[in-house]
Amino acid sequence: MTPVLEVSHLRVERGRTAILRDVNWRVAPGEHWAILGANGSGKTSLLKTLTGFLAPTAGDFSVLGQHYGASDWRDLRLQIGVVTSAFAAAIPPAERALDTVVSGKFAQLDLWHRVTAAQRAEALQLLRSVGLAALADREWGYLSQGERQRVMIARALMARPRLLILDEPCAGLDPVAREHFLQFMNRLARRRSRTAPTPVLVLVTHHVDELMPAFTHALLLRAGRVVAAGPRAAVLTSKNLSAIFGAPLRLRRQGDRYRLDLKPA
Secondary structure, eight states: OOOSEEEEEEEEEETTEEEEEEEEEEEOTTOOEEEEOOTTSSHHHHHHHHTTSSOOSEEEEEETTEETTTSOHHHHGGGEEEEEGGGGGGSOTTOBHHHHHHHGGGTOSSOOSOOOHHHHHHHHHHHHHTTOGGGTTSBGGGSOHHHHHHHHHHHHHTTOOSEEEEESTTTTOOHHHHHHHHHHHHHHHHOOOSSSOOOEEEEEESOGGGOOTTOOEEEEEETTEEEEEEEHHHHOOHHHHHHHHTSOEEEEEETTEEEEEEOOO
C-alpha cells in the first residue's frame, strides 16, 4: 500500500543552523502517529516542510503518494486537514461557526466563496458530529477555546482530508475541556464510515498523557534528529523520553494512558 507519508534523509537548514537532520519516517494507511519533543526539537518545522511551507535543503519526501518537487503542493494541501492555533487569529470575530466550517472546503480563512445549500448542510452535519450543532450561528468571538478547537476540526474535515494534522490542539484548554477534546479525538481516530473515511491522524504534542489509545505509533525528535520511531509500545520508554526532553524521566502506564514523572535528583 502507498504510504501516507514517506520521508528519506530529510535535512532543513536556514543560514548556518540545521533545523532538521537526516530525518527518516514512514506512515502507513491506518496508522495514527504522535510526534513528541521539547521546544526547538523540529516538530513544527517538520510539519511546515511536509505541507510545503518550508523548503528542504536535502533529502526526499512524499505525501499521499505525491513527491515533493514533482507535484503542485497547493492542490495537495486540499487533501490535508490542519488544526493549529495559528489559524485562530485570521478568523473574523463576527464569522459564524457554520461559515468557519464551510471555509475548510475551499482552504480559506475568512469565508468569501459562494456557498451552496448542500455545503451548508454538510457543514452542519460536521458540527453535529463534534457536538456543536446548537452553536452553528454563534460568532467566533463568542466561542470558548474548547469550542473553537472542535470547530477547527470540523473545518478540517469539511474537505474530507486523507491526512489530519493536529498541532498542539490542547494548548490553552482547561483540564475539563482538554479531557473532553482528547476523548473526542480518540473517537474520531476510531470512526468507521463509508461516506467519510477516517483520515490518518498526526498529533504534535509535548505531553504523553495526550496519547489516546487510538494513537498507534510515535515519532520522537531531539534537536532536529529522530531518536526513535515506530509502534508506541516499543518507542515510548523512560530512556527515550529522558533523551528527547534532556532530563531523567520515568514513564508510567495508567490504564490505557501514560504519565511522565521527573525522577528525584
